[in-house]
Amino acid sequence: MTKQPIAYLTGEYPKVSHTFIQREIEALRLNGWTVEACTIRRAAPNDIVGTDQHREARDTFCVLEAAKRPATLIGAHIWALRRDARAWAKAAGLAWRTRPAGLKAALWQVFYFLEAGVLARHLHDRGVCHIHNHFANSSASVAMLTSEMSGIPFSMTMHGPAIFFEPMHWRIDEKIARAAFVSCISHFCRSQAMYFSDPIHWDKLKIVHCGVVPDDYGHGPRTDRKKRIIFVGRLDPVKGVPLLLDAMARVVRDHRDATLTVVGDGPSRHAVEEQSRALGLGDCVSFLGYRASDEITGLLEEADMLVLPSFAEGVPVVLMEAMASRIPVIASRVAGVSELIEDGVSGFTIPAGDLDTLCARLDTLLSDGDLCIRMGNEGRQKVEADFDLSSEAAWIGALFEGALIETLPDSLRP
Structure with missing residues (x-):
């Protein structure tokens, strides 16, 4: 018709x-x-x-x-x-x-x-x-x-x-x-x-x-690892960025070359920037504000993993974008997130608000580049199969x- x-x-x-x-x-x-x-x-x-x-x-x-x-x-x-x-x-x-x-x-x-x-x-x-x-x-x-x-x-x-x-x-x-x-x-x-x-x-x-359109992501090889973590989302209390900053303050003790890029804006931006300074995170954390879609695609190409420690979600599209980019993801085990991420296969799902588990999963990925590559490839296959x-x-x-x-x-x- x-x-x-x-x-x-x-x-x-x-x-x-x-x-x-x-x-x-x-x-x-x-x-x-x-x-x-x-x-x-x-x-x-x-x-x-x-x-x-x-x-x-x-x-x-x-x-x-x-x-x-x-x-x-x-x-x-x-x-x-x-x-x-x-x-x-x-x-x-x-x-x-x-x-x-x-x-x-x-x-x-x-x-x-x-x-x-x-x-x-x-x-x-x-x-x-x-x-x-x-x-x-x-x-x-x-x-x-x-x-x-x-x-x-x-x-x-x-x-x-x-x-x-x-x-x-x-x-x-x-x-x-x-x-x-x-x-x-x-x-x-x-x-x-x-x-x-x-x-x-x-x-x-x-x-x-x-x-997402999988072909828009994941064009570069995943061999040049520099322990680059990325968060993409609205800076709102529900997204759990303060928890991520607390986790960064712990993991940089063992991974001094780890960095976090925060992409997004919102009502909590001033508070999380203040928290980052109070934790002494300095140059290892950068706040970029909002970015256009093509810029986010490029930032995902440069990242080694994406973390989204939200307290409540649906099924975040940014997780699909990261998985299509062939990088592992860490996200809270809330709502439909587990329908996208298979824990231990394409990334890790963690109990919402659990700082210890978040730190442990970050340490695992920061310590094992081969695991990151395997998880990234699994994530790409999942998006191609079910979220195209x-x-x-x-x-x-x-x-x-x-x-x-x-x-x-x-x-x-x-």
Whole structure:
């Protein structure tokens, strides 16, 4: 069947920490899909890095920018009422029924409803036939209400772990019930979605991995080892960087030539830089801030291992990038991480927050270059087999096709 236009929505797009969404959209476009990129709000300027992201930002429809224009906001809801007053009223009722407790939360729900009217008008004008949303929180609320108001079916990708801390606040049970399908990034993610939804909807829960293009990584030989450790991620307490710095302070006693490169930015940057100075780590730790995707690829080429000691995660794409680069990884054994890393084979998984185990695993890799090479090769094979973006984009594209077929009259279905 001819690929009909679809829309991708999320809370902030594009942004450096969500490059996997941009890659997924690009892969779908390469497969012949017309994808209308939409975002609830613009990402902060320092979160948009590189030429590709700036270009994508220019071409992305921002709901809040449009909704802040009174004529656009009022006009969209007048259009929705004239088009189908019953659907508009049902969307208003759905917004009210699924509101979280408290006055402030109810007010936010009003905003989501107003945004839904603006998005519904925009998607109708663009001929969009399906909405797909990444993350199951506020942007998914807007997607669900837009779907109810416009009649355009929606689906969503669930990531976690944060959404599973407040599942009823965000009414993921209702979203799963109303979605055409739900893409879950791991078996763990799907299990949590099953726990918080009615079993009659479990067949909607499909595992679609985030992925990378393996051929973009791992071009250089892995023979020139210099004990270079890299961390890539948002500098936020959940990522466990203070634990990594404590570990570095220990391991450099035996590995004086070991270095750590911290790539990323965020609310904890000042604190972790201060900690590094207090620990006397000096030049063995460098903080680079955010870097564009191609720069990160180059930094992974130069690194000997990647460490991600997070306290909570989904299945981090940066681990896939490192494994595709043929370097071993050390990561906390949380959520779906063990579905990517086989402990002792392609890297090490450690108990979250366990400093002693982190130090021991760092010492093992810093002491054994041959092990690093073997683990790096195993990691590359794992990514090629199970986390190749082209395969995952084809799979989610097939789910879109199935959802679109379901919206056709019986006489037009294949």
